[in-house]
Amino acid sequence: MDPQNTNRSTEAKLLLNHAKTLRLHTGNLVNRSRLKKKCPCSPSEELRDCIQATLSDWFSTTNLSSKDLPHTLDCSIHEATDAITPEEREEVKVSAKLFLCESGQSSIKDAVEMACQTLAVSQLDSVIIAPPGPLEGDSQSLAHLQPAWEELEALVRSQRIAAIGTSDLDKDMLEQLFNWAQVKPSSNQVNLASCCVMPPDLTAFAKEFDIQLLTHNDPKELMSASTFQEAVQEGVQDLNITDWRLEWVLRYSVIVKSRGIIKSKGYLVSARKASP
Incomplete structure (x- = not known):
């Protein structure tokens, strides 16, 4: 390793050892040639490639200084950002899926605020929530979903989100959530890997209450x-x-409404150092 790379590696270690929070933005994957060449087999592999490449690029191109050691480390590739101009905002739809990775630690507001700031918008058109699975031995329940949903509802009331949706709820759970919620779910994603055909009872309920059923392949x-x-x-x-x-992890996409094409897509990631 040459002296410059050795110095950068040392600086990177100092920054990460001091930081308490890591925030990462992959930038627009549609434009990032380094990542466009890869054809990941799964969303998990895509995310892993994005994290690795973004950190590598950031540490190799950013002017690092151990004199200023921030508690929050913001890693993003400025050349690959995808802010939306006021002129084009009406022409695009901004949708996101938020994966919460830890139970009992709600960070929905932080994720939505970071997405709005990154994309230079005041509101996301839709957010689908994927809460962490129930603890082993427990089944999913309405009580498990309620804290996250209440935070989403608050963001709808403050006009940070226009519509909110769910992921992987069966008919009974979706009905329970719909009956309880003040802001009703506008969509529910179904994983076709575990369900080749939409369940008839879920389809009927969604049709009756105008809930859009979507498909996904996220693990x-x-x-x-x-x-x-x-x-x-x-x-x-x-x-x-x-x-x-x-x-x-928040995965977003910006779609041109009139043409139905993806203008940009990317990931926002937040990690935290465990307290000693």
């Missing part, structure tokens, strides 16, 4: 703690990051 756990740590280690070599935990 139940988008990224495990060990996979996240491996991706960071690949981006910042020779660094022990076993005390870092993935907090949430």
